[in-house]
Amino acid sequence: MNVTDFVVDNGTDFWISPRVYTDQELYRREMEQVFRTSWVYVAHESELTKPGDYLTTHVGEEPVIVSRDDTGKINVLVNACRHRAAVVCREERGNSKAFRCPYHGWAYRNNGDLIGVAQRVGAYLDGALRNVDGLLRAAKVESYRGLIFCTFDPQAPTLIEHLGTVRRYVDLWADMSPEPEGRLLPPHRFEYGGNWKMQAENGADGYHPAVLHQSAFETLDHFGVRSRALSNEMLKVGKVRGFKEGHAILEGGPVARLNPKLLASYQRALRERHDEERVQQILLRRHIFIFPNVYLMDGNIRTILPRSVDRTEVRSYFMELRGVDPAINEERLSDLQRRLGTTGFIGPDDLETFAAVQTGSRSRSLRWMVMSRGLGREEDLGDGELMALPSDETPQRAIYREWARRVLAYPSDRSL
Amino acid sequence: MTHPTETLTHSVEQFLYREARLLDERALEEWLTLFTPDGIYFMPMFGSSDPVREPSVLFDTAGTRAQRVYQLLHTPHYAQIPASRTLHQVTNIEVWQNADETVAAYAVTVVHEVRPGDPGQVSIGQVRTIEGRARYDLVRASDSWLIAKKTVELLTHDLPVRNLSFIF
Ligand code: FES
Ligand SMILES: [Fe+2]
Numbered sequence: 001m002n003v004t005d006f007v008v009d010n011g012t013d014f015w016i017s018p019r020v021y022t023d024q025e026l027y028r029r030e031m032e033q034v035f036r037t038s039w040v041y042v043a044h045e046s047e048l049t050k051p052g053d054y055l056t057t058h059v060g061e062e063p064v065i066v067s068r069d070d071t072g073k074i075n076v077l078v079n080a081c082r083h084r085a086a087v088v089c090r091e092e093r094g095n096s097k098a099f100r101c102p103y104h105g106w107a108y109r110n111n112g113d114l115i116g117v118a119q120r121v122g123a124y125l126d127g128a129l130r131n132v133d134g135l136l137r138a139a140k141v142e143s144y145r146g147l148i149f150c151t152f153d154p155q156a157p158t159l160i161e162h163l164g165t166v167r168r169y170v171d172l173w174a175d176m177s178p179e180p181e182g183r184l185l186p187p188h189r190f191e192y193g194g195n196w197k198m199q200a201e202n203g204a205d206g207y208h209p210a211v212l213h214q215s216a217f218e219t220l221d222h223f224g225v226r227s228r229a230l231s232n233e234m235l236k237v238g239k240v241r242g243f244k245e246g247h248a249i250l251e252g253g254p255v256a257r258l259n260p261k262l263l264a265s266y267q268r269a270l271r272e273r274h275d276e277e278r279v280q281q282i283l284l285r286r287h288i289f290i291f292p293n294v295y296l297m298d299g300n301i302r303t304i305l306p307r308s309v310d311r312t313e314v315r316s317y318f319m320e321l322r323g324v325d326p327a328i329n330e331e332r333l334s335d336l337q338r339r340l341g342t343t344g345f346i347g348p349d350d351l352e353t354f355a356a357v358q359t360g361s362r363s364r365s366l367r368w369m370v371m372s373r374g375l376g377r378e379e380d381l382g383d384g385e386l387m388a389l390p391s392d393e394t395p396q397r398a399i400y401r402e403w404a405r406r407v408l409a410y411p412s413d414r415s416l
Numbered sequence: 417m418t419h420p421t422e423t424l425t426h427s428v429e430q431f432l433y434r435e436a437r438l439l440d441e442r443a444l445e446e447w448l449t450l451f452t453p454d455g456i457y458f459m460p461m462f463g464s465s466d467p468v469r470e471p472s473v474l475f476d477t478a479g480t481r482a483q484r485v486y487q488l489l490h491t492p493h494y495a496q497i498p499a500s501r502t503l504h505q506v507t508n509i510e511v512w513q514n515a516d517e518t519v520a521a522y523a524v525t526v527v528h529e530v531r532p533g534d535p536g537q538v539s540i541g542q543v544r545t546i547e548g549r550a551r552y553d554l555v556r557a558s559d560s561w562l563i564a565k566k567t568v569e570l571l572t573h574d575l576p577v578r579n580l581s582f583i584f
Contacts, residue, residue, distance in 0.1 A: 186461060186470075186574065187471075188461075188471060188473075189574070189575060189576040190576055191576040192539075193539055194538065214491070215487055215491035215492050216487065219483050219487040219490075220483070222483075222486060223479070223482070223483050223486070318471050330469060333469070333470075333471065334475075337471060337472065338480065341471065341472075342580050343459070343473060343474040343580050343581065345484075345487055349494040349495045351495070351578075351579065352495040352539065352579055355537075355538040355539040359536070359538045
């Protein structure tokens with residue numbers, strides 16, 4: 001496998017092979033070289049408030065338990081029994097001091113430590129179980145502004161290094177909640193018949209809404225809801241950003257489509273804690289992609305869970321702001337749900353497009369997808385941050401350069 | 417709540433079958449007229465969800481219901497090109513009459529859905545079955561009924577779903 005089979009990045013053009021959506025070997029490498037060695041978002045601290053709280057999820061295809069142990073520490077434990085691999089926890093959420101394997105009864109504390117092996121006495125030679133001290137775990141777990149990430153690579157840089165300069169935008173995002181931190185509610189969950197990278201590309205794609213979401217804009221405009229105007233405004237004042245770590249941002253337009261009275265009340269709450277310039281920055285709407293699997297959006301956290309090379313789950317968690325009039329959260333929730341919920345006016349159109357891309361990617365004739373838009377009009381802000389117009393494909397290039405570095409040993413100095 | 421007469425049960429059943437047929441025929445503007453002006457269509461994410469403060473699969477008032485129908489009928493809604501072909505099957509109907517002449521009806525709804533076209537394309541040509549338990553709160557309207565509230569809890573209410581852009 002050669003990087004030149006999948007990526008063309010020659011200064012004039014940026015092309016990606018559609019086989020990145022269909023190739024089993026690439027997918028296998030992604031599970032190793034992206035989802036094990038990168039920092040990967042796993043949960044939000046507000047989902048695990050009390051000691052013993054846990055949830056089960058996946059890091060790539062690795063089944064994990066994210067648990068808050070009795071000392072309050074967050075653990076990312078491999079959900080596979082050290083005996084013969086059964087998952088030790090099948091519930092998706094709960095509170096427990098221990099996880100007892102249903103198969104032969106090996107039991108583990110909520111920090112992963114082995115409590116005991118059933119009928120151990122006399123059954124094993126001396127030293128036979130000396131390496132079995134508990135559930136396996138992520139090499140590192142770190143939180144930033146309530147966002148919990150882990151990596152299985154002991155050599156990985158710190159989370160702060162992985163975030164790089166996107167961190168200041170993560171701060172702006174987290175500061176949307178006047179009282180830190182926001183609280184996540186149970187997610188809208190979708191599945192689509194396409195590769196996981198399509199969702200990664202799409203959330204920071206400012207080129208498609210005017211076309212793909214015309215239907216939603218026409219509908220809302222017909223009923224007097226200012227939606228196209230908002231979208232046009234975003235295209236006028238908006239920006240996209242790409243970062244050398246593979247992160248990306250689509251930004252522009254007002255953060256919350258609140259009615260004027262609620263907006264004024266929200267601004268007052270923010271002004272009590274921040275100066276005016278920062279308030280204006282916080283109020284800019286952003287979709288922040290943190291490589292490889294999470295979007296921080298104006299109303300929600302959107303996570304991407306690869307299920308196979310051509311099947312993906314997406315979860316959209318509404319983030320409730322704290323320290324605001326409850327009516328503000330109600331209006332934000334209703335807006336988010338109407339746009340991006342399971343039965344929203346916008347979200348299903350995106351997911352259906354991914355199915356269309358997956359079908360088209362089976363073409364043997366189509367060698368390359370064109371992601372060259374805006375090359376030549378990007379502004380280099382230093383520290384590996386590029387900025388361009390909202391319809392430019394700077395975010396997608398940032399994502400695929402980092403992807404290619406990890407999966408195909410793409411040289412770093414070609415990056416920016 | 418009391419057991420209704422057979423005639424009442426029959427008329428509620430006929431009403432639910434008619435709703436199912438209107439949805440299958442995509443007679444969505446007519447379907448809108450089956451609701452009272454403040455009628456609600458609610459698909460909770462969890463049975464006890466508060467639709468105002470917690471996320472739902474769907475929460476439509478008359479306003480958003482009309483927007484949904486408009487999007488489906490009059491705009492290029494990509495998730496519905498081609499449009500879903502559906503069979504709404506309503507079974508296990510149980511009717512309870514309230515003291516005030518309103519009626520609560522429970523039913524199991526099974527929707528068989530397919531988007532016609534080339535089955536070689538992802539998400540086209542595969543029949544899906546989506547099922548839920550419905551509760552209808554109905555009020556009398558001359559010779560028939562109106563929906564004050566339709567609540568559907570999908571079997572997969574808190575699980576991932578594919579394209580749910582048709583009306584369940
Ligand atoms: S597999 Fe867990 S105890 Fe045997
Ligand atoms: Fe979109």
